[in-house]
Amino acid sequence: MSAALLQLDGVSRRFGGVRAVDAVDLTVAQGEILGLIGPNGSGKSTIVNLVCGLFPLSGGRVRFEGRDLAAQPPHRRVAAGIARTFQSIRLFGQLTVWQNLWVAQSPPAKRSVAVFAARWLGGHRKAREAIREALEFAGLAGQRDQLAGSLSFGEQRRLELARALAARPKLLLLDEPAAGMNATEIAELDERIRRVREGGITVVLIEHHMELVMSVTDRIAVLNFGRKIAEGSPGEIQAHHEVREAYLGAGGEP
Amino acid sequence: MSALELAQAVFDGLLFGATYAVIGIGFTLIFGVMHKINMAYAAASLAGAYAALLILLFVQAPALVVFLLAGVAGGVIGLVIYVCCFRFMPLAAPLAPLMATIGMLMLIDEIIVHATEGMPLPYPALFDNVMLQLGEFTLRGDLLLVFGVSIACMALMLLLLYRTRLGLATRAVAQQPVAAQLCGVRLTRVNALTFLLTGLFGGIAGAMIGASVGTLSPLLILPVTIKGLIVTVIGGLGSIPGAIVAGLLVGACENLFQFLRGVTERDIYVMLLLFVFLVFRPGGIFAPGRGRD
């Protein structure tokens, strides 16, 4: 079947006495859309932060494409192919839409004077194309010179997604992208996530919005108090006894 | 150069360092509560010490009265700084209060220079001809007083912080300003009182500096500011125990460097001390959590 793109082995993260993440094993296969759900405080966002390198691990290992990410700083992980969006939108509000995407251009795979020069002179065109594609995808082509901070909420969410994609990642971690969205916007988001996967990108979706999760994901993992309590297909999870106990009932309410 | 002379230099420096500790606490407390640096704090402290001298124009006041007046003056000046540099600043412009306090520092410096015509003024001291002998060791009476007063100030500050409602409110604001407000803490009141109290203790520290050096000169303002900031950084921004230890450390090292290399080169080594700490312990001696900005 598909190879494991991301593998978490016994990953833990402690803040003082609190076990935010407790010995979690998780495998994300290439090309799948994995849902990560759980009540508030169950450790979902912490796992994203750990995979992205914003916090150090307290235990366990994170492997990407078979290689241990160890203590690599966040920007190296982005270069390796991991991108993310934030639960609360973290755009560069004082920069324009175009500039937001521009900053997110992935660094070259090989470093050399020739590559450097090419990026400066000709590589510019490639960067522009990538940004234009991202703008089209986000439906923001007409607003490239607008300050990111002045966009509407929905537009900002789309830009955040486009910015994560601008780095041409292999793995995309979406942290509650549907928060604050209405039904129409969520349907559009659903469509967009599918298109991302069609583009060959593996997706991990952290969400509270159950309808979206059940609709778009291939598999779901459930966390509670930092531990994984269930894993399976959407149908299996819906019927899972422990999961129901932990928290179902969040339905589709924001 | 004997071990005894070295030890003496370190010890004297330690005693003097207590004043740096008080100034460091002032800087660090304001930073902890407002997440901004009051660059004019050391200047205000020395200004308080200067202002206290005014009473000597009218009456032959004892040294202790002068010291206390320095505290009062320091507190008032602190409040003025709060109103001029922080009270009306929008949250979204972090550089503005910093720049304003720098302006304030310049203003205070100039006022002092104008008022004294740039001449250093003698400062009343206590116990300055008292020398206690502990074997081969000399304990200077005036330094012991300086140390004692500074320790008393620190103890009072800690008492206020940890045993009063105001202190509780201050600590709450330092940790979670929004939540504190939601609990009914009046932000401006806490901030103003923080400035008042740190100004009070700062003024007394300023008087102590004057008392131990014997004179007050506007040339002191900049070095004390810088050393106070160094103490704050080495101790860890927002950490009071850190400021205490760092103050003593900087005082001791400063005197040691002066003994070894003379006054002109002394401060270079103090700066280097800062860099050593930055490299090896960027979070400060007692790093208070993560290195927040």
Add this chain to the structure above:
Amino acid sequence: MDFYFGLAQTLGVHTLLGLSVYIVLLTGQLTLAQAGFAAIGAYVAGMLTVIAGWHIVPALAAGSLATSLVACAVAFPALRVRGLMLAVATIAFGEAVRLFFFNFDYQVWKGDIQVGPLGGEGFRQIRFFPENGWSTLEVMLFVWACVALVMAALWWTDRSRAGAVLRAVGEDEVAAQSVGVNLTAVKVSAMTASGAIAGLGGGLYAHYTTHIEHANFTLGLATFAIAYPILGGLSSVFGTLAAVVFIQGFLVEGLRFLGDWRNLLFGALIVLAMNLRPRGLLDAATAARLKRLLTGPGGAP
């Protein structure tokens, strides 16, 4: 007329110092190291023209390069701490440099007099310009040519991806990291550039005043240097230039008649200015309005 040329020279050097802060301020870091950087640039360039007999242009370049190397070296430990702690570290650095030059002696015989830095007395006889027949006008033009070069470079940077990356780091470091920006590289680069620019300013200063000493490079100078971009706003390099003209031109010169009271007024004016315009003279909103004024109602790019 010479007086105005001299004033223009001062404005030029101060603009360079302000710009050296500007580029670091963009990344959200506060630096007060400019005085130290300027001192290094001044002494190095001065020693190269006076003792080694170099021409001014390579001497300035070498001074700027030397300063940028020091800036790079200092940046690594200093940038391990954030924001205000960095400010303190840079203050300490500036003072250390000043004290170093206070103690620095290097004298050589030139004909029948001794030249070179002499500790507290400073470095006299930096006479490249007069010895080579440069008029005050020519010196002023040279200074401003350098300023124009630096401003053009920074203006161009602002329009490139580098500019966007600098500002992104200044705005939100976590987000910047998460889209692949190497924070350390960006911050150290900004500091290195800052050193190069300030070093150039220092070198120019040394040559048009012909006499420098440690007391020229105090924290006060560094304070003026950060006042310019803060007052001028971070939207554009022209804000810094405007602030330099305003502070040095109007305040320093225009209020000269106040004599000693002038210094008193500075501090008070800064406090006032920060209360009235906390975002600077040329903040984003004002800059946008100016732009619309200049390009006209139909002037969309």
